[in-house]
Amino acid sequence: MTQTDETLSQEETGTEPTATLSAMDRVRLARDPQRPATLDYIGELCSDFVELRGDRSFGDDCALIGGLATFRGRSVMVMGHQGGTNTRENIERNFGMPRPEGFRKARRLMRHAQKFSLPILTFVDTSGADPGISSEERGQATAIAECLMQMIGTRVPIICTVIGEGGSGGALAISLGDRLLMLENAVYAVASPEACAAILWKDASKAAEAAETMRITAADLDRFGIIDELIPEPVPAHEAPRDTIYTVGDRIAAHLDMLCATFDPDDDAGVHDLLDRRYSKFRKIGAWSEAGTEG
Amino acid sequence: MRNFFQRQGKFRPLSKGDERSAEQQQIPEDLWVKCPKCGELLYSRELERNARVCPKCSHHFRLSARERISLLADSDSFQEWDSTVSPQDPLKFVDGQGPYDEKIVKTQKKTGETESLITGSARINGRPVVMVVAEFNFLGASMGSVWGEKMARAVERAVEERMPVLTVNASGGARMHEGLFSLMQMAKTIAAFHRLGENRLPHFSLLVDPCYGGVPASYATVADVMIAEPGALIGFAGQRVIEQVTRQKLPEGFQTAEFLLEHGMIDQIVDRGNLRDLISTLIDHYLGAPQGLGSYSANGLRSATELEQTVTVVDTPGPATTTTGGMS
Numbered sequence A: 001m002t003q004t005d006e007t008l009s010q011e012e013t014g015t016e017p018t019a020t021l022s023a024m025d026r027v028r029l030a031r032d033p034q035r036p037a038t039l040d041y042i043g044e045l046c047s048d049f050v051e052l053r054g055d056r057s058f059g060d061d062c063a064l065i066g067g068l069a070t071f072r073g074r075s076v077m078v079m080g081h082q083g084g085t086n087t088r089e090n091i092e093r094n095f096g097m098p099r100p101e102g103f104r105k106a107r108r109l110m111r112h113a114q115k116f117s118l119p120i121l122t123f124v125d126t127s128g129a130d131p132g133i134s135s136e137e138r139g140q141a142t143a144i145a146e147c148l149m150q151m152i153g154t155r156v157p158i159i160c161t162v163i164g165e166g167g168s169g170g171a172l173a174i175s176l177g178d179r180l181l182m183l184e185n186a187v188y189a190v191a192s193p194e195a196c197a198a199i200l201w202k203d204a205s206k207a208a209e210a211a212e213t214m215r216i217t218a219a220d221l222d223r224f225g226i227i228d229e230l231i232p233e234p235v236p237a238h239e240a241p242r243d244t245i246y247t248v249g250d251r252i253a254a255h256l257d258m259l260c261a262t263f264d265p266d267d268d269a270g271v272h273d274l275l276d277r278r279y280s281k282f283r284k285i286g287a288w289s290e291a292g293t294e295g
Numbered sequence B: 001m002r003n004f005f006q007r008q009g010k011f012r013p014l015s016k017g018d019e020r021s022a023e024q025q026q027i028p029e030d031l032w033v034k035c036p037k038c039g040e041l042l043y044s045r046e047l048e049r050n051a052r053v054c055p056k057c058s059h060h061f062r063l064s065a066r067e068r069i070s071l072l073a074d075s076d077s078f079q080e081w082d083s084t085v086s087p088q089d090p091l092k093f094v095d096g097q098g099p100y101d102e103k104i105v106k107t108q109k110k111t112g113e114t115e116s117l118i119t120g121s122a123r124i125n126g127r128p129v130v131m132v133v134a135e136f137n138f139l140g141a142s143m144g145s146v147w148g149e150k151m152a153r154a155v156e157r158a159v160e161e162r163m164p165v166l167t168v169n170a171s172g173g174a175r176m177h178e179g180l181f182s183l184m185q186m187a188k189t190i191a192a193f194h195r196l197g198e199n200r201l202p203h204f205s206l207l208v209d210p211c212y213g214g215v216p217a218s219y220a221t222v223a224d225v226m227i228a229e230p231g232a233l234i235g236f237a238g239q240r241v242i243e244q245v246t247r248q249k250l251p252e253g254f255q256t257a258e259f260l261l262e263h264g265m266i267d268q269i270v271d272r273g274n275l276r277d278l279i280s281t282l283i284d285h286y287l288g289a290p291q292g293l294g295s296y297s298a299n300g301l302r303s304a305t306e307l308e309q310t311v312t313v314v315d316t317p318g319p320a321t322t323t324t325g326g327m328s
Helices: A003-014 A023-031 A038-045 A087-092 A100-115 A133-137 A140-152 A168-172 A193-201 A204-214 A218-223 A241-261 A268-283 B002-009 B019-025 B044-049 B065-072 B100-111 B145-161 B176-198 B239-246 B257-262 B272-287 B304-311 B319-326
Strands: A046-051 A064-071 A074-081 A120-126 A158-167 A179-183 A187-189 A229-231 A288-290 B032-034 B041-043 B079-081 B117-124 B127-134 B165-171 B203-212 B225-228
Touching: A023 A158, A023 A187, A023 A193, A023 A204, A038 A046, A038 A064, A038 A074, A038 A120, A038 A241, A046 A074, A064 A100, A064 A241, A074 A100, A100 A120, A100 A140, A120 A168, A133 B239, A140 A168, A140 A268, A140 B176, A158 A168, A158 A241, A168 B176, A179 A218, A179 A241, A187 A218, A187 B176, A193 A204, A193 B176, A204 B176, A218 A229, A229 A241, A268 B176, A288 B145, B032 B044, B041 B044, B065 B117, B065 B127, B065 B165, B065 B272, B079 B145, B100 B176, B117 B145, B117 B272, B127 B145, B127 B272, B145 B165, B145 B176, B176 B203, B203 B272, B225 B257, B225 B272
Parallel strands: A074 A120, A120 A158, A158 A179, A158 A187, A179 A229, B127 B165, B165 B203, B203 B225
Antiparallel strands: A046 A064, A064 A074, B032 B041, B079 B117, B117 B127
16 A cells, blocks of 8 residues: 555545444444454565464464564564454364463463563454353463463563454453554454343343444544554455555554664663553553542 | 331230231341351351351351451451542443443442442551452442552552552452443553562452452452452353353353362462461561562561561451351
8 A cells, every 4th residue: 555545545534434334333344254364464564474372381272373573674573363264264263262372372472572572563353252161261361361461561562453353351461552553443342242232231132232332443442542543444444455454554663663763672761661651551541530530 | 117116016916927017027037047058047147257157068158348358457457548439431321221320329329339349458467458359239349440540549559658468359240331441440450460569569369259250350360379268259251151152061160269279270268267367477478578578667567576576466356256266
């Protein structure tokens, strides 16, 4: 995609065409099996990708993949959720729902990146962490918690991008970065609209209403200040996969340049500054009130 | 009504089947409680005296946050923090049961609490500790913005004042009415506990029944010491969800504290009556450590030996003392 194309497309999204989509429409777009997924982004944006597999204690989880890659001239650690486009692949990748091994692998790769001062790029695209019996047996909650604890303190710049469905804890587990970017038709929610409808409306068919009420679109989250940037998607990503991927790549590169310009792994003060900013970024998220103040 | 009953009822023979009299005497709910585990009918005052642990089968009944605090903290030592931090309704959320902001007011009236997390400082057998306790009666101890804010403040204060942190964790999951704000409290709390760890201050996490979702998937399962009460149900996904998704029958004892211990997820299962002593012993170990708590004696935290001399003087009339002998 050329420079002019990009400016054009950003202008286009300023106008209404996609603004008329309902939250549930965007949920459907975010879940479209043809929508570009993590491996598509790695394939288009990175070269020399070397996948690193396994959690070193139980297995390898193909629902959360990652490895070393070159992104626009920089060596990076890249990781993300990966579902399948057909039934066989979906079974192999557990529909993109990581098991504890996935989160433990992610944690291992984050430590690895820290050891060699490689920036981390993550792509978020999952309906959530696997809710199966064996995942519970192997400590799903603990695996997510350990991944979060590692990520928040990882001493390298981290850029996270929600490219499809951001589903609850399984999505959050690889989202604690210095930047959180989100495609216009991606969604990010604490629970799926279906689950929310079943729990709060006692009626799963109220999913569309729940989706609207939960404020899960990129525009909503941008307004709340929870994401750092909404990446326009003038045409749904699956209809213009390469354009979308390169737009995302440009935005990631811009933020990475910004973060890396001031980052020096040997400068302790600089690293602390990075971690302090990351801390404040999450510290201030919330809506509460207190006699006289509002958060 | 009560006066009426007292005036007239005294002399009026109670007729059998007189519903109003029965109602006014409030039996049997108040006086007798049936143990859900062994079926034993328990005299409720005896149950209270036993820290709400069944004397027959040692089933641990749930405690309110206030009951928990009075059980664990030295008497009158708990000083609450940030009790005026109240929830907001950022999404203007309305579900099948009505608007969220009305639900908050109703729940506050019903429970007498402003939110589902209570924070403060206390002493346990004389040792100062930051104590954070979830209130399950407040919207199922769901984690929302107030939870995150109060937790972050409490942990930051622990760092400032060099104190260990004890969290008592129960939760039904995320406060869905607050949308992604609620999910982000996992990030906010884990960030705070990361700081605590960087400052080498210990976090003890006590998991009590029930504890699900974002709380165990964030700070509650990455504590330095993980303790659970017997029989507590703890997990990431709720049992109904797992059954629906997998269409499998759940194994016996699935997600109980015992199950977690067997799978290596927690350090110990501890009877309610032994908690105080265990936690104060733990604190002493960290006081004896060369870095962290042990390297500071500021702010009332004294060395372990010094504490030992004063512990005998510390009066512990809380329910734990009376129950220690009766359990395990």
